[in-house]
Amino acid sequence: xxxxxxxxLALLPTLVVMGTAFLVLIADLAMEGPxxxxxxxxxxxxxxxxxxxxxxxxxxxxxxxxxxxxxDRYALFFNLVFCLAAVLTLLMSMDYLDTIEVRTGExxxxxLFATAGxxxxxxxxxxIVLFLGLEVMSVGVYVLAGMARRDLRSSEAAVKYFLLGAxxxxxxxxGIALIYGAFGTTALGPxxxxxxxxxxxxxxxxxxxxxxxxxxxxxxxxxxxxxAWAPDVYEGAPTSITALMAVGVKAAAFAxxxxxxxHHFAGLATDWTGVVRIVAVLTMTLGNVVALLQRNIKRMLxxxxxxxxxYLLVGMVAGKEAGGAAVLYYLLxxxxxxxxxxxxxxxxxxxxxxxxxxxxxxxxxFQYPFLGFSMAVFMLSLAGxxxxxxxxxxxxLFSAAVKSGYVGLAVIAVLNSVVSMYYYAGVLVKMYMSExxxxxxxxxxxxxxxATLLIxxxxxxxxxxxxxxxxxxxxxxxxxxx
Amino acid sequence: MLSAIVFSPLLGALTxxxxxxxxxxxxxxxxxxxxxxxxxxxxLLFAAFDPADAGFQFVEQAAWIPALQVFYRVGVDGMSLFLxxxxxxxxxxxxxxxxxxIEKRVKEYMIFLLLLEVGMLGAFxxxxxxxxxxxWEVMLVPMYFIIGVWGGPRRIYAAIKFVLFTMVGxxxxxxxxxxxxxSYQAAHGQLSFDVVRLYDLQVPLAAQRWxxxxxxxxxxxxxxxxxxxxxxxxAHVEAPTGGSVILAGVLLKLGTYGFLRYAIPLFxxxxxxxxxxxxxxxxxxxxxxxxxxxxxxxxxxxxxxxxVSHLGFVMLGMFAFNxxxxxxxxxxxxxxxxxxxxLFLIVGVIYQRRHTRMIADFGGLWKQLPxxxxxxxxxxxxxxxxxxxxxxxxxxxxxxxxxxxxxxxTAVGATGVILGAVYLLWMFQRVxxxxxxxxxxxxxxxxxxRELVVLVPVLVMIVAxxxxxxxxxxxMEPAVKAYVARLERVRVAQATDPAxxxxxxxxxxx
Numbered sequence: 001x002x003x004x005x006x007x008x009l010a011l012l013p014t015l016v017v018m019g020t021a022f023l024v025l026i027a028d029l030a031m032e033g034p035x036x037x038x039x040x041x042x043x044x045x046x047x048x049x050x051x052x053x054x055x056x057x058x059x060x061x062x063x064x065x066x067x068x069x070x071x072d073r074y075a076l077f078f079n080l081v082f083c084l085a086a087v088l089t090l091l092m093s094m095d096y097l098d099t100i101e102v103r104t105g106e107x108x109x110x111x112l113f114a115t116a117g118x119x120x121x122x123x124x125x126x127x128i129v130l131f132l133g134l135e136v137m138s139v140g141v142y143v144l145a146g147m148a149r150r151d152l153r154s155s156e157a158a159v160k161y162f163l164l165g166a167x168x169x170x171x172x173x174x175g176i177a178l179i180y181g182a183f184g185t186t187a188l189g190p191x192x193x194x195x196x197x198x199x200x201x202x203x204x205x206x207x208x209x210x211x212x213x214x215x216x217x218x219x220x221x222x223x224x225x226x227x228a229w230a231p232d233v234y235e236g237a238p239t240s241i242t243a244l245m246a247v248g249v250k251a252a253a254f255a256x257x258x259x260x261x262x263h264h265f266a267g268l269a270t271d272w273t274g275v276v277r278i279v280a281v282l283t284m285t286l287g288n289v290v291a292l293l294q295r296n297i298k299r300m301l302x303x304x305x306x307x308x309x310x311y312l313l314v315g316m317v318a319g320k321e322a323g324g325a326a327v328l329y330y331l332l333x334x335x336x337x338x339x340x341x342x343x344x345x346x347x348x349x350x351x352x353x354x355x356x357x358x359x360x361x362x363x364x365x366f367q368y369p370f371l372g373f374s375m376a377v378f379m380l381s382l383a384g385x386x387x388x389x390x391x392x393x394x395x396x397l398f399s400a401a402v403k404s405g406y407v408g409l410a411v412i413a414v415l416n417s418v419v420s421m422y423y424y425a426g427v428l429v430k431m432y433m434s435e436x437x438x439x440x441x442x443x444x445x446x447x448x449x450x451a452t453l454l455i456x457x458x459x460x461x462x463x464x465x466x467x468x469x470x471x472x473x474x475x476x477x478x479x480x481x482x
Numbered sequence: 483m484l485s486a487i488v489f490s491p492l493l494g495a496l497t498x499x500x501x502x503x504x505x506x507x508x509x510x511x512x513x514x515x516x517x518x519x520x521x522x523x524x525x526l527l528f529a530a531f532d533p534a535d536a537g538f539q540f541v542e543q544a545a546w547i548p549a550l551q552v553f554y555r556v557g558v559d560g561m562s563l564f565l566x567x568x569x570x571x572x573x574x575x576x577x578x579x580x581x582x583x584i585e586k587r588v589k590e591y592m593i594f595l596l597l598l599e600v601g602m603l604g605a606f607x608x609x610x611x612x613x614x615x616x617x618w619e620v621m622l623v624p625m626y627f628i629i630g631v632w633g634g635p636r637r638i639y640a641a642i643k644f645v646l647f648t649m650v651g652x653x654x655x656x657x658x659x660x661x662x663x664x665s666y667q668a669a670h671g672q673l674s675f676d677v678v679r680l681y682d683l684q685v686p687l688a689a690q691r692w693x694x695x696x697x698x699x700x701x702x703x704x705x706x707x708x709x710x711x712x713x714x715x716x717a718h719v720e721a722p723t724g725g726s727v728i729l730a731g732v733l734l735k736l737g738t739y740g741f742l743r744y745a746i747p748l749f750x751x752x753x754x755x756x757x758x759x760x761x762x763x764x765x766x767x768x769x770x771x772x773x774x775x776x777x778x779x780x781x782x783x784x785x786x787x788x789x790v791s792h793l794g795f796v797m798l799g800m801f802a803f804n805x806x807x808x809x810x811x812x813x814x815x816x817x818x819x820x821x822x823x824x825l826f827l828i829v830g831v832i833y834q835r836r837h838t839r840m841i842a843d844f845g846g847l848w849k850q851l852p853x854x855x856x857x858x859x860x861x862x863x864x865x866x867x868x869x870x871x872x873x874x875x876x877x878x879x880x881x882x883x884x885x886x887x888x889x890x891x892t893a894v895g896a897t898g899v900i901l902g903a904v905y906l907l908w909m910f911q912r913v914x915x916x917x918x919x920x921x922x923x924x925x926x927x928x929x930x931x932r933e934l935v936v937l938v939p940v941l942v943m944i945v946a947x948x949x950x951x952x953x954x955x956x957x958m959e960p961a962v963k964a965y966v967a968r969l970e971r972v973r974v975a976q977a978t979d980p981a982x983x984x985x986x987x988x989x990x991x992x
Contacts, residue, residue, distance in 0.1 A: 366587060366590070380623060385619055385620070385622065385623060386615065386616040386619045386620055387616050387620060391616075391619075395656075398656070398657065398660060399550075399660045399664075402657060402660040402661050402664055403660075403664045407657065407661060410657045410660065411654065411657055414653035414654060414656060414657055415650070415653070415654075417649070417653055418646060418649045418650050418653055421645060421646060421649055422642065422646065425626070425642055425645060428626075428627075428630075429630065429638050429641075429642070432627065432630065432631055433630045433631055433637070433638050433641075467547060468546075468547045468548055468549055471547075471549055472549055475549070
């Protein structure tokens with residue numbers, strides 16, 4: 001029996017995260033008392049090591065395990081995004097877990113396993129490995145969504161997410177099976193090589209398989225019409241996990257989605273861009289319009305995250321180097337501003353009192369200047385106001401769309417941005433232009449949350465002013481695919 | 483030097499962050515101090531400006547986003563110089579007026595004012611489309627807060643309306659900018675956001691029409707041109723006095739300046755084509771704004787609608803595409819900035835004392851407030867275009883230029899001058915003359931020393947610009963002449979060479 005070549009190098013970042021997860025698992029057993037903050041720090045250090053390793057591997061390009069797993073700049077760029085998202089999630093969790101009465105080490109362990117799954121998805125060059133990564137990630141997040149056991153909404157979220165997620169995975173696996181049926185392989189390299197010469201029934205199989213893959217990815221990125229789970233799940237899950245879902249899970253799904261469709265299925269672009277274009281328009285429009293009606297900030301951010309998936313799909317449609325690089329860059333920017341926004345939501349939460357209504361934000365801005373300022377930065381950045389990171393991200397996305405000749409799509413996208421301004425500005429109206437009459441316990445005793453806000457708001461501002469280096473990273477990451 | 487002018491208020495805003503909000507007096511004083519350097523520097527700019535040079539002066543350039551060929555590139559010419567000066571001149575006055583006008587959240591108000599100044603100055607001096615767009619949009623945020631936090635009862639509605647209206651236009655313009663730079667890349671193998679280079683880009687006429695439409699929409703909303711003006715009365719009525727002054731004085735000029743710097747020279751052929759529509763809308767705006775002003779019971783609303791009318795003149799002159807018209811339109815921008823700014827200050831003064839702006843609540847103030855009356859009279863006459871004051875020079879040149887382009891349109895537009903005199907004089911009569919019969923009005927006190935310090939510089943400029951326009955015109959004219967010459971070349975080329983028109987015809991058929 002032949003064993004495939006093992007490339008430890010390709011596996012190294014994932015192994016570091018996995019190893020950290022096991023370390024936390026063991027440390028949890030050794031710890032006494034209810035305080036589990038130390039576990040979070042172990043996790044953060046592990047993730048930082050993983051990102052350091054990823055950064056050091058930047059110049060290597062190597063695939064292993066018979067070409068099913070790869071270390072290239074594309075994967076490494078996403079490693080950095082995932083590690084960033086996970087570090088910030090851990091950081092904000094440390095002050096939050098007490099609020100939702102989750103005092104178990106499993107929270108940290110599962111979060112790290114889910115992150116390892118994300119890393120696998122970005123590095124997978126075989127559909128089965130991709131599926132493996134997706135499951136490692138998803139199973140972790142299913143459980144995390146239901147972690148706040150005392151909260152009915154949390155359990156509901158977990159069940160919904162699990163059922164719909166399992167359903168979506170079914171589509172994905174079925175799509176993989178059809179593609180395997182057509183070509184006799186699930187490795188993406190050979191698949192894309194054979195695409196060109198496929199004809200007749202083989203081609204039909206591939207197209208159906210591809211459509212099913214689209215459905216699977218559509219579920220994970222919450223694109224219309226596969227978005228229905230998102231608002232309920234985002235609202236019910238513990239806020240830190242919502243942040244991870246909105247940022248990490250979405251980025252992981254896009255990592256796999258873009259690798260498969262923009263690179264390996266580029267030959268079939270004429271077959272899938274038409275559909276994705278319609279999906280992009282629907283996703284942006286529905287997300288933004290329904291977000292207008294929300295009174296609960298987490299639901300609003302859920303719909304906003306659907307809308308942002310729509311903007312990202314515009315980049316997918318634009319394709320090529322410009323579109324691909326813009327998608328990568330936008331995911332980085334989106335991670336920063338969205339995690340920041342969720343950190344503000346956490347800052348308002350108290351035990352047994354989530355304070356998630358928009359009305360709870362009344363008067364916050366002047367009462368708590370830094371909290372208000374950072375929320376204003378995140379909202380304006382999400383709306384795409386210069387010179388904040390969200391603007392540069394949208395600029396690259398729409399610029400790629402115009403470059404590829406999708407001017408109409410870009411127009412729809414910018415009009416959607418105008419709509420979104422209404423509800424993002426609505427938060428500012430509450431914070432700065434309404435009188436508040438309630439005291440909400442804020443940052444003073446929550447140093448980790450303060451740190452999260454500092455990192456995310458500084459990042460959002462700096463990437464808005466100096467986007468060049470990050471965009472160059474994203475571009476060279478995307479270039480490494482070909 | 484330009485960068486110092488643009489960013490010194492930012493330095494001020496950052497410094498104000500570290501002053502505790504309880505030290506209201508300190509905040510006010512430092513805000514004023516920080517609003518002075520840009521003005522002093524712009525005086526130096528004026529002195530160093532070479533009147534004979536028609537091109538851009540004081541150009542600074544640095545790479546910003548190399549991957550996209552985006553540069554930090556600024557400079558002024560005869561057209562933007564005075565708009566920069568108008569901005570730096572009005573801001574300290576507004577800050578000073580805010581000393582008495584703004585009681586709550588002084589710190590944030592002053593910070594937003596200074597940030598707003600950065601945005602406005604940046605938009606006037608930017609020579610890179612990306613940079614311009616950034617400044618253009620950045621301005622929205624402080625103005626949104628100024629209206630929304632310190633405004634009147636319907637402030638939230640007015641603020642969001644202001645933002646949404648502006649954003650629709652500017653985001654469509656963003657798509658047009660992207661299209662333009664990618665076209666440049668297709669033609670020259672390299673991206674460029676440099677306006678001077680983009681001026682020479684030949685885009686197919688059919689595409690140019692769309693691009694011009696997108697740019698024109700963005701700027702027409704900001705001007706605001708009829709029928710896109712509906713956000714303006716709301717914003718003005720709800721904004722605090724300082725916000726109104728900046729809005730009318732400078733922000734609206736960004737719309738007209740945008741036409742002048744971007745929409746027209748980037749798409750000259752289409753701009754010439756669009757003349758009848760723009761001029762038509764401008765004339766409707768002139769007459770409509772004047773008529774609506776006439777029936778306003780609210781002083782602030784009256785001034786707001788008078789802006790619609792006055793900016794109609796600016797647009798009319800600009801689209802005459804000759805030296806008189808464009809120079810007049812520039813002069814009118816400055817004139818309107820001063821006189822309407824001052825009118826809003828005057829309304830603010832009286833509102834502070836009486837907490838009403840209804841014309842019916844006043845009457846006979848002449849006897850009670852002699853100083854106030856004198857100031858009000860001069861400003862009102864300047865706005866009405868009385869010879870010897872600044873308003874006349876601009877309006878006269880505009881009508882002269884527009885007459886050359888089309889006598890009929892000009893004849894209709896000229897009625898706006900008469901209507902302007904009517905609503906202003908009638909308003910003045912109802913507020914100032916007649917019996918002083920309301921008891922509340924008999925308690926009114928005259929202008930304070932601080933208010934005089936705010937208003938007198940404006941009066942001085944109003945008179946100076948009316949009596950001795952030479953220093954201003956001599957610096958504008960070379961740039962305007964070069965501008966018109968460039969336009970003329972395109973028109974001649976269009977008239978003599980039927981090929982582009984044939985192409986245009988083919989485009990349309992396709």
